[in-house]
Amino acid sequence: MRVLVIRHSTAVDPYAAATDDTRWLTEEGRRRIRRIGKVLATEAPPTRIFVSPLVRAVQTAEALAAEIGLDGPIEAAPVLAPEHGTTAQVSALLDGLGPNETVALVSHAPKVRVLAGHLAGESAIPSFRTGSVCGIEDGAFAFWIDPEGPRVIRDLSAIPR
Template sequence: MRLCLVRHAIAVERGLPGFADDASRPLTQEGRERMEAAAAGLRLLMTANALLTSPLLRARQTAEILQNAFGVEDSRVSEALASGAHGALFDDANATGGETVLAVGHEPFLSEALAYALTGDSAGMSAQFKKGAAALVEFHGPAVPGGGVLEWLMQPAALRAVAGERPAGA
């Protein structure tokens, strides 16, 4: 199986009036537009047939963009993507039966999940997921701690460039 970890797109800043509840912060218009372009680039790099998302609004909205870009019908909420329960995330991914599963979540949990996939230890390495970044991990069989091989980690500007968007100032 392949697991593609994706950080949610740019959302409304924490603590702004009307957005005191972190779980209900939506994507900004800029975040939506950038994620749509990044999703187009991601779609050129891979296919997916299942999707997991954190229950937080910004992740669900990002997942919706990915679901539309990939035409994924199997979309499920995974509490593990909001809590950092990496073993439960792998269980949820395996339970989809998908060959390639998109998993939309948050930092620092995604960096920890990547480390857990590659080393078996959530603190076993350091990685950075900017908002809208993605990493593809391949497992030979089901997702298990330490059983993954990193195919790539791409920041959102690189994904947008794959889709043909010119970098600012170019």
């Protein structure tokens, strides 16, 4: 199984929204995630997307799904919300999925760092800017998509901090 841990794209500042849960993507955040979607479409197109129910994460997942032409629903996963769920609960979400699946998990910092590290057998991933993607294959780090560019990085030590 391939897992893509994705931090939502750039959202409006907290003061612009009524609550943190309702923060939406900026125009630059939408453009950035569409560019990342183009890379994912060739590198590792997800067959399923699970997403935190917060607006900025849902908008990120929707933009990715549109860009890659996902044929299927985006599935809400409250365990991916910032204050909910453990790595064990997220792992349980993945249990039972097929070995040929490529599953995207769209979530928030700092959860994405810890989750990606857990799934890749690392203590934590060193950096996770908005829009970043950590690709994990068969329980090991496989690649990183840096949102600047975007560009694919295959060496964990080369991830920008």
